[in-house]
Structure formats: structure tokens, C-alpha cells
Amino acid sequence: MSGKRVLLIVGGGVAAFKALELARLLRKRGVAVRPLLTRAGSQFVTPLSLSALCEDKVYQDLFSLIDEAGMGHIELSRSADLLVVVPATADLMAKAAAGLADDLASTTLLATDKPVLMAPAMNVRMWTHPATLRNLARLKADGVRFVGPTEGAMACGEFGEGRLAEPEAIVDAVVDLLGQGASPQPRPLEGRRVLVTAGPTREAIDPVRYLTNQSSGKQGYAIAGALARIGAEVTLVSGPTALAAPLGVRRVDVLSARDMQAACEAALPVDAAVLVAAVADWRPEHVAERKLKKAQGGAPEPIRLVETPDILAGLSAPSPRRPRLVVGFAAETQDVEANACAKLERKGCDWLLANDVSTPGVFGGEDNTVLLVTRQGVEAWPPGSKSAIAEHLAARIAEALA
Template sequence: MLTGKRILLVIGGGIAAYKALDLIRRLRERGASVTPVLTCAAEEFVTPLSAGALAGAKCFRHLFDLTDEAEMGHIELSRSADLVVVAPATADLMAKMAGGHADDLASTLLMATDKRVLVAPAMNVRMWLHPANQRNIAALKRDGILFAGPNEGDMACGEYGPGRMAEPLEIVAAAEAALGEGPLKGRHVVVTSGPTHEPIDPVRYIANRSSGAQGTAIAAALRDLGARVTFVTGPASVPAPGGVAVQRVETARDMLAAVEAVLPADIAVFAAAVADWRVSNAAGSKMKKDGSGRAPALEFAENPDILATVSRMTQGRPALVVGFAAETDDVIAHATAKRARKGCDWIVANDVSPATGIMGGGENAVTLITAAGAEEWPRLPKDEVARRLALRIAETLGTSG
């Protein structure tokens, strides 16, 4: 699937650099050509000779190489590749990328490239979890940088947790997806995300605590599998992912109209926390206290049901419609009933009671409700929940054709 593709492989300075040698071999097995670039720190773990020999190509090392830079080599390297892969991506290298530093060949290439960049992080678990590193990761994702891993497991330092570099074949799969060769290539996916804001008056509104983080992660995961993603988002507190078509809306009625306008689609994932009700007597100007001590009487009307509307379409219904059920009690029972009531194919259910910290947090614990029953998933980072859901969607669509 990578035949004829040109991969620029930046090898960072970490113990996982030895895996980069196997990665070169795996990429070449699939028909890709690989140009390796070593940082100075990487040369403490692998040699330019080994990387170059496995790649069958020159290994680049220094920014101020008289021969290479006579023809602006760093620009040529960064532009001639189809994809730039950074493996291992150390905390230092990702910090340079997030900050826009360009003080060596690797960081300069990453600044100069106009191609997609895929990073495979590798570092100690404490470094991975450090707030500064997490800020850098968030910045890179906003910039459209793709991630493969890291995985969780034992580390060379003797600790256990997230931070292990993804295995070479996992990185190869991510590279295929980044180049539009993923299992969802050619599929159109609509993802809704975030809350909706239902006006009370021009300055006040009714909403909920959804950050939009889970829907954003799902859109990114489906994009990474090669799908063409239309992302319909309410006023979320997290930025939209790169590489998707973004439709911004405010109210539930806006969201339904936006969804209907972008159909048809192969897959629809309704992760938005849509308000069930809107204020039917919203004021045209700011409401004022009148000194009586009485609160204004708000009248409510039911909002359109986006999930049910799309699920029950007789023409142009997506092949797979996935809804979400945020519940505070009897999660599985309520979610199972919701699936039957709405007519969707799957429901992703989660417990959002205050004690869980899930609403607006960084993790999620979901149960996937399908025609086959309920499948409980462990509590995971929202990015990992998104990845698992995207892979399940790809597997199901592949099986059904």
C-alpha cells in the first residue's frame, strides 16, 4: 500500500531508536523509499551507517553540511517526501516542534515541510504525563500533527505506563492512513460534537458541561483512518482537529440543518451533547430585573432529535449511525432503550454523574451498545476511546462492504 511513497524518517534520541531500524525495513517491505535523518542524540543509540544501509539511501545528520546545503538541502528534503515520520519523537523534539524551533537539521526540516507529519512519541511515563509535555501535545494536534501511540507498558527505566513507542507495524499502519490509504479511504463521515447553546436572550443561553473533547478525538481518529470527515461542532471549549471540514453551529436547529446539508455520508457519529429543549419565548433584548423579586417565566419547546431524524431516513441514510448516551444512572438500560427508540445502529453510553469527572474531563469509560448486546470498555483517555471506536467502525464497514 506504500508502493512509490517517499518517507522522510526523523529518528530522535531515545532508547526506542533501535525500533526505527526495524521501521525502515517494514516501510521498504511495503514499497516505500525511506530517507533517514538522525538527530545528534539519536547517534548515541543507532549509527548513520546502520540507518543508511537499511534504507538503501544516504543518512542525513547535520544542518550545516557544506555539500548538502549548497543546494538548500533541508528545503529539498522537507518538500520531496510524501510523508514525514518522527520515530521516536522525544519530549525535547516535540517541544521544538510545538515552539517552532529550528536549531538543527531535524527541527528545521519539520518547520520547512509542507507535508503531513506523523510522530511516534517515546519517553518515560512521568515525562509523557508532565503538564508541559501535554501542552505541547495539544498544540501539535491543533496544528494537524498525527500521532501513532504511545503505548502503555514496561519501560527501559523500570517504570510502567504510557510512553512506549508504538511498534513498527503500528506506525506503518498509521503512515498508510496518513497517506490516504487507510481502511476508511473513500468514506465520508459526519461527526457532531460539543454542546449546543439555546438563547434565553442575546447574552444568556442554556447549555451543558460538554467540552467537545470526545467528539473532536473521534473526528481525528476517523480522519487518521483515511476518511473524509465533516465535523459539525457546537461552541466547544477544545479546538477542532486539523484535516477535517468544519461546520460551526450554535443551536440544535442549526446543527440539524448543517447535518442535513452535508449528507449523504457513509457513517454518522452523533457525539454532540444536544440540548433537548430550547426557550420558545427567548427575549430579543437583555432581560432586566424589575425589582419585584420574581424570575422571568421561561417557556420551553422540544428541540429536533438529530439522531432519530437521521436514523429514520428512508433515503440517503448512512450505512452506520452511531449515537451517544450520557447518563447518570442505569446507564446500560437507558442506553439500550435509547438505541431502540432512536433507530440507530450503535449507542456509545457513558456515566457522566459528577463523581466520574468524565463530563469535561480527559478520560471516558464507555459501553458500546449494539444489536449483539452491551460491551463494556475500560476507563481510557478520550483519544484512545476514539481510536478504538474508529477501528471498530472501519472493521464493521469493511465486513459489510
Template sequence: MTLSGKRILLIVGGGIAGYKALELIRVLRKRGASVRCILTKAAQEFVTPLSAASLSGDKAYTDLFSLTDEAEMGHIELSRDADLLVVAPATADLMAKMAHGFASDLASTALLATDKAVLIAPAMNVRMWEHPATKRNLAVLREDGVSVVGPDEGEMACGEFGFGRMAQPDAIADAAAALLSGGAASPAKPLAGCRALVTSGPTHEPIDPVRYIANRSSGKQGHAIARALAELGAEVTLVSGPVALADPPGVAVVKVETAAEMLAAVEARMPVDAAVFCAAVADWRVARAGDEKLKKTPGGPPSLGLVENPDILATIAKRTSGRPVLVVGFAAETEKVIEHAKAKLARKGCDWIVANDVSTPAGGTGVMGGDRNTVSIVTRDGVETWPILDKTAVAQRLAQRIAEQLKDRQWV
């Protein structure tokens, strides 16, 4: 997604994630944007103005009261000369200042003085991210039209795990490009009014009260997609099999166990505008699950008669009425990835297949349940292969693609 000719004012907040701002400058410039930087006082503890200036090819600004800077490029001009303001990392402190209109330093003053779009990439400790004050500030910023990318889930510098890691530079650049594309009436919420449904995780098909058939799906990709769609303004329902993940914020979650329960939950929520079937549904179930725990016997293992589970993707894609405008399926493959994905696209009747390579090590990202994904978008028009990305970045790219596909649609 190009940023050719665009002017971006990058505001770097204080925090260990500040080191990613340097890579973000590289990514933005590689995509054709010119970048000018403002560093807060706290940011300078992690990133030097010289580093930012060297990578951006322009002066890095730090001081609100520099008479030289005010004569050459005042804080008003700094904010208005740009096409987009990007705050990365957006700390809890910076978000609070933005939400309440503070203008106590160059960064907050430029943000208050701008009449251009603003994109923030939050980064902070998970407890700070989950604090009610931060949630209130985030709600105010969204209401003011500020766009948000991330934060990602993962291990933090402090040793804790959860949401609070700054989004990857590629994901931030994608979000910036989408905002500047001019395709949506409301750049911050291109999916506002859209109803979306996402399935996620595995299904558990009981053998007896203590055993079941399942797979290695963690639900990380499906949950990330639900979150990304919600961040673009969609009203999202997530139908999830058993996972060890927190519910994505701003998403209605329906929890199920089996494929039959998942299909029933999906059909109960039709119609929707977009449906993304990311769940790794078990292909088979035991024809007759035991009422009691099956015991070992001298005669050897019991014979488990298997029957096919309902095909949720095909059922929805082939609906004669109330079919979603866009139906997206997933195909986890270990070999002949594109060939199998094309066959699945034709067989299921969906619009896109997101083919992910779970082979090891031949170009794939390993066993299901990892933190990264190698995907190709397969449609009737062709194949688009993405580089290896973390699952949050995959989700954000996919959500943006869905928003572009559904542009100018009338919502159900």
C-alpha cells in the first residue's frame, strides 16, 4: 500500500517501544512518504533526535519554545503542513493529554492545533492499557475521530503478557495508507454500520465425557481479525470454540464447543455483511459419543465410528437468501498450499480463501497455534501472497482489504 507523495508528521512518545519508531520511519519512507519527527522529552530517553533526523532526512523537533524553530517552522505549521499525524508509540500520558486537550509540550500542542487526520499506535503496560482511565481516554479519542492501530498482544519488556505492545511498523504503515486513500466517507471508521461475523478457534467433538477430537488451533488469528474489524467500526460477533484467550474489546462473543453448535450460532446471527470463517472446525465427530468414560479392555482399543461434521463455510456461502456480501474462508495447508486453496474456493462457493502455510520448515510458519502467519489471499481473480507477519498485522491487513471490498455498500 503506497504512501507516495504523502507528508507524515511522526510524534514519538516515551517508552521502550520508541525504538520501533526508527523502523517505522524506514518503512514510511520506503513506501514513498516524507517524514518529519517530533520527539517528546521522554522519547529522547530512548531515541535520539540525531537518529530520527538521520533516518527521516529532515530535522527532528523537540522544543515548543525554540525561537529558531518557531521562526522557521512553528508548531501550527508543523501540524498543518502534514497530510497525517502518526503518534507511535502513543503512551498513556500522551493519550490522556490528547483526550483532554492539553498543550504542555510541542507534541501535545501540535496535536491540538492540527486539522488533519490522526493515527495513534498505543504502547504501554497491560495494566495501564486495561485501566478504566485509559479506556475512557481511548473512547474520547475514537469519538473525536482519532484512528487507532493496535496494541498487539504479547510479552512485554516488564515481563508481563497481554495487550499493550505497539503494533508492528508495517501494520502502522498499512493503517496510515488506508487513512490517506480517501476511499471511505469516515476514514477512522470505514466499516461503521457494517455487521460482521468471525469464527475462531478449534471445535471439540466429544468421544466420551473426558476425551474429544480437536486440533492445534489457538484462536489467535480469528480473535485478532474480530478485533481489527471492530477497530474499523464494524459491529462484530465472534463465534469462538474453546480457547485460552481474552475476549477482544468491543466484540460480542458467543462461545461454543462443537461444530454443530458453531453452525447453529452462526446461522442465528445471519444476515451479516461480511463473514470470516477462521475457525479450524473438526472435519469429523464420533457417531455415538460414550455416556461414560471408555475403559481399556483386553480386546484392544474401541472402534470409533466417525461421521462428517456440517460444513459451516459452504453452508453460509451457498445460502440462497441472506448470504453475506463477502464470505471469507481459511485453509491451513502443509503442501500444495495455493493449489488446495483454489480447489477449496471452488468447492465451498466462498469469495476469498485465506491460505496459510503451516508447514515446517519449508517456507511456512510452523505448527498451528504460533504467533506468526504466512498467508495468501486466493480469489477468482488471482493470488496475492503476503510476507510472514505476526497475526495482528495479518488481521489488520485483512480488515482493511474487507473495508476496501465493501466500500459504498448499503449495510444489512
């Protein structure tokens, strides 16, 4: 990213403080960051802190005698490779959608001929208001790209969609867009809808304990991002992870296998489903209402387990809403090929990717080695990064759906 330039427009909102971390991370990647601070944004972050982290002057005033002597807003709007708005408030989105230009930020957005990335942040009711949804649709039609918002607790005390995407996710989106500017990527999945599941599930034992596994979600998130980059409209149904949603991916957060099953069914119809999640096979038959206490000098009460929903078999079963292509995953510790072939037949999916999770570094690591099992045979893919495997799989899915 060395030599790339970003104009960072900081809007007014509690989430503005994350723009400081974003600037630090971008500078760490070698991206030059020029900051533009709105009047509302200056109520949450100071020009001094923003300037120090961006290592550049902060621009604020449309009518600055010094900056505007040389048509500063025009130079700002065109000197960067990408304009990034963090946080993109409802007000900034409305101004940009309507083509208003009454301050430096809105004037710069109107005057630019460069790509624009917005990271929205606002109260959930503001985000779901018809006016905001109209503005969102208008901006997307105008070519503006978005990262987030995500779902979670907000500073106002409410819970829902409207939280600013984490700085790491915004960095990933910036890097993706700057890379696309250098070499536009084909989008063979344009207009296709794809469902991806990722991460573990948690099956509650009592209010504080649960059954789960070591899945990090990295492979599933990489696949979701790779599919989105070649044009797919991706819904990512994710169990608990520490990862940020890839650019252009709609994430639905779930906890249990039953939650994941419901979210997958709600995402239908789709052209393809890629079920990467490590879904727990069993759950406690009964969940204790209170924390189970350790018995004094005795053995714990046995926990009766029952099977969780078989999401892969359910989506693979013949039905009017069955995806055209269903891809499953198999995490094995022995007899990988034999177990994967048996699972393909048992589940009824079209393809199955299998890996040996007993190999050190697969869980939580960056690399993977997989077998692609189909009814035509078994392919051993060369070892590689999870990102490389994701790109390879996305390309194969595009071929299958063509």
C-alpha cells in the first residue's frame, strides 16, 4: 500500500474516536492519510490528535482564506486515491445522496471523481428509517461502497444494527478498494446470491457454560470475502468469532446451531450455500436456569445430550428452495478422504471440502490443506493460505454457476 493516498473524512458521532485507530492502522500499512474533520466531528476528536496520527495537516473550513485560495476543496477531492468517511452519519449520507455542498466535507464529496467508501454509524432507528434507507440505496446506485454497520450495543443504550465497523474491517475494505483501483477484478458472480456459514456454535449448559469447539471462523470469512469480491451478494451467518465482516458482506450473528439453522433458512433463496461453520453435533437436552454448582465430594450430575439440527443435510435435501450448489466442509482428525467421501453421500451435498484439523496451526492459523470431494472424484489442493484457498473455491463456484 506504499504510495497510496486516502482522504479521511471524520463525521460527528461517538464512534468518531475509532477514526484515530483507523488512521494509525492505515499509516502502519504505508497509506498516506490526509484528514478532513467536520465541525460535528471536532466535538468528539481534536484536530491535534487527528493530525498527530495522520502525520498531516487537518482540513476543516470550507471558507479558509489560506486553503481555499487555491480551490482547496477541489484539490482535496482529487488528490487522494480513495475518500473514506468514518463515521458516515445519517446527516453526511443525506447530504451526499442529495448532492448538497454546505461545508467542506459535503463539498469535497460532491467535487470528487475518486471512489468513496463510507462506514456508517448511527442509532438503530436512524439506520432503519425509510429516509436513511433511501439515501443508502441512492448512494449505492451512485457507486459509493459501504463497510458495516454491524449489530451490537450502542452508546445510546440501545442494541441493534448501526455500530461502526471495527477499524480492522475498515482497513481491509480500504485495502481491497485500493487494490481494485490498480487492477479491476472480474465479477463473474454479479447478481448471484450466496450463503456462507462460519465459526463455531455455542450450546448452553447453564447461564455461564456452553459446549463449543476451536473454530476461529477464518476460513469461512475468507471465503465470504472472496465471493463478494467477484460480485456475489453474500450473507455470512457467523457463530461467535473475533473477526470483522469482509467488505460488502452482510453478516448475521448467531450463537447456537438452532439459531444458525433459522438464519440460514431466512437467507434463502440463494444460488449457492457454502457451509464452513463448525456446528456442534450435540447440545444439552435441558439448559439449567441457574449456574450448576460443584457437588461437595461427589461426581457431577450427568448431562444428557441430544443432536443439533443437521443444517448441511437440510439445505442439501431436494426442495424448491434448495440452492443450485451446496458445498459442505468436513473437519477430520483421521482417515480424511474416506470420512469425507462418506459424509458427501450421507449429507447429499454437491461438493465437500475436507481438512485435517489435527495438523498444528489449522485451528486459528492462517494456512490450510484441503481435499475437494465431488461425485466425480477427489482433488488434493496444494497447501496454502486460507485466503488463497478461498479465492480458488470462489473461482470454482463461479465456474459452476456460469
